[in-house]
Amino acid sequence: MTLATALLHGGRLRQAARDYGIPLQQWLDLSTGINPAGWPVPPLPAACWQRLPEDDDGLLEAAAAYYGTANLLPCAGSQQAIQALPSLRAPGRVGLLQPSYAEHAHAWRLAGHEVVALAADDIEARLALLDVLLLVHPNNPGGERFAPEQLLSWQERLAMRGGWLVVDEAFMDATPQHSIATAAGREGLVVLRSLGKFFGLAGARVGFVLAWPQLLQRLMAVFGPWPVNHPAREVARLALLDTAWQEAMRGQLLQQGARLHALLTAAGLPPHGGTALFQYLRHPAALRLHQALAQQGILVRRFDQPAALRFGLPGSEAEWQRLRSALAMVGAGDEQAIRREDSVPTLAYRGASDAAHDA
Numbered sequence: 001m002t003l004a005t006a007l008l009h010g011g012r013l014r015q016a017a018r019d020y021g022i023p024l025q026q027w028l029d030l031s032t033g034i035n036p037a038g039w040p041v042p043p044l045p046a047a048c049w050q051r052l053p054e055d056d057d058g059l060l061e062a063a064a065a066y067y068g069t070a071n072l073l074p075c076a077g078s079q080q081a082i083q084a085l086p087s088l089r090a091p092g093r094v095g096l097l098q099p100s101y102a103e104h105a106h107a108w109r110l111a112g113h114e115v116v117a118l119a120a121d122d123i124e125a126r127l128a129l130l131d132v133l134l135l136v137h138p139n140n141p142g143g144e145r146f147a148p149e150q151l152l153s154w155q156e157r158l159a160m161r162g163g164w165l166v167v168d169e170a171f172m173d174a175t176p177q178h179s180i181a182t183a184a185g186r187e188g189l190v191v192l193r194s195l196g197k198f199f200g201l202a203g204a205r206v207g208f209v210l211a212w213p214q215l216l217q218r219l220m221a222v223f224g225p226w227p228v229n230h231p232a233r234e235v236a237r238l239a240l241l242d243t244a245w246q247e248a249m250r251g252q253l254l255q256q257g258a259r260l261h262a263l264l265t266a267a268g269l270p271p272h273g274g275t276a277l278f279q280y281l282r283h284p285a286a287l288r289l290h291q292a293l294a295q296q297g298i299l300v301r302r303f304d305q306p307a308a309l310r311f312g313l314p315g316s317e318a319e320w321q322r323l324r325s326a327l328a329m330v331g332a333g334d335e336q337a338i339r340r341e342d343s344v345p346t347l348a349y350r351g352a353s354d355a356a357h358d359a
Contacts, residue, residue: 013299022297028319029312031301033140033171033278035253036315038200039239044231053230062240063208067193068182073216074228074236078170078192078207079103084222085166085190086111088215092131095123099303101140101168108134120144127154134166138178141280141303141310143273148180152189159188166190173198173246174253174276184210197277198249199239204232253277256313259320264311267327272308282308292330298323 012031017024064070075081082103086094091112096105098117105115118126127133133154138145155165169191172179181191191210196202206228209219228236239245257276264271264279269289271279283289286307293300301310314320 016294016299020294020297026297028298028314028322030314030323031299031310031312032202033275033301033310033312034197034202035200035249035277036313037249037252039242039245039249041201041235042238044234048231048234051230053226053228053233057233057237059228059233059237059240062237066240067179067184067208067210069184069210071185071212071216072208072210073219073223074233075207075209075219075223076227077196077202077205078168078194078209079205080223080227081192081207081209081219082168083107084219086113087222088218089113089132089164093129094132094134095126095130096134097136097139097142097144099141099305099308101136101170104134104136104168108132120146123154127157130158130163132164132166133158134168136168136170138171138175138275139273140171140275141273141278141301141308143275143278143280145178148178148183151180152183155183155186155189159186162188164188164190166192168192170194170197171275171277174250174257176250181210185212187212187214190215195236195239198253201235201239204235206232206236250276253313260311260313263320263324263327267324269309269327278310278312280308280310282306289330293326296326296329298326 013027013029014024016022017027059074060070060072063072063074086108092114093116094105094108094113095116095118097120109115113132116126116130123133135146135151137151151165151167157163158165165188167180167190169179169181170193172181172193179191180189181193183189184191189211192207193210194207195204196207209216211219253276257274257279260279261271261274264281269281269283271281273280284307286302286309289309290300290302300312302308303310311323314323
């Protein structure tokens with residue numbers, strides 16, 4: 001991908017600091033959807049830096065236990081798989097929700113495929129017209145979610161005529177009961193996972209492709225040797241084995257997602273969807289709100305079609321209070337309403353937002 005064709009993402013904090021003349025260390029970055037309390041990386045053995053990676057280092061076993069399948073292949077973040085998969089099929093029609101993570105559509109178009117924009121309620125009627133159905137699940141940025149049984153039914157129908165279902169589960173770790181990772185191995189099913197969001201290890205660039213053996217062999221040839229560096233493999237192995245941290249973090253993130261949903265709602269910006277790690281809201285004044293928050297050193301993710309914002313989680317109580325005060329100042333709501341967010345029960349959020357995406 002050249003600089004001319006590269007897409008923009010959240011996390012461009014240095015650019016925001018230049019644009020708004022605010023020193024880098026004074027920003028609150030809520031633009032990425034990455035867990036601000038990520039897995040605590042310990043000091044690594046010197047051998048991680050001095051020796052090439054080896055396949056029998058325990059990473060595959062740790063990942064198989066975590067994802068519930070041995071049909072997987074490590075990669076340099078799910079982005080490596082996103083760019084490789086389109087080249088493994090003849091050009092065809094690929095259906096994606098819109099809006100969704102833009103790198104998917106970009107990669108399939110570059111490989112000569114026709115990308116078909118879908119709404120969630122279009123999929124059933126238009127499935128027969130598609131060669132590939134690609135879903136970010138839960139969707140980024142809208143948070144749409146489908147029952148695992150529905151996904152596997154679509155996969156079976158696609159596979160009967162040589163089609164694929166590709167499911168990017170980058171934001172699934174906080175709600176593993178909705179994952180279809182354990183079904184990996186079915187021909188025509190590809191599941192992408194990453195340690196970037198839930199584990200907060202985006203900088204390590206570690207992901208996994210979960211698929212049937214023949215496709216994994218083809219991807220292995222494309223990736224070449226050592227797609228994941230030795231230190232990143234060791235960090236990933238340890239994080240995937242830390243079940244106590246994972247269980248505690250799932251509860252923590254669901255509570256924090258509830259708090260963010262309630263804070264935005266009380267500020268007059270009720271979200272239209274989200275996950276435990278972010279909230280998404282469509283708003284005609286998204287550009288104005290984005291700029292007003294940036295002028296206070298708070299960076300959120302902005303989308304044009306439709307006009308919308310995505311808010312990630314603050315990482316400390318001071319950051320929560322800073323966001324609350326900033327929302328009051330941008331004219332989104334009154335301070336008394338914003339104070340009420342602390343009294344909104346967690347279950348109210350999960351019923352009104354997270355659970356609603358199961359349909």
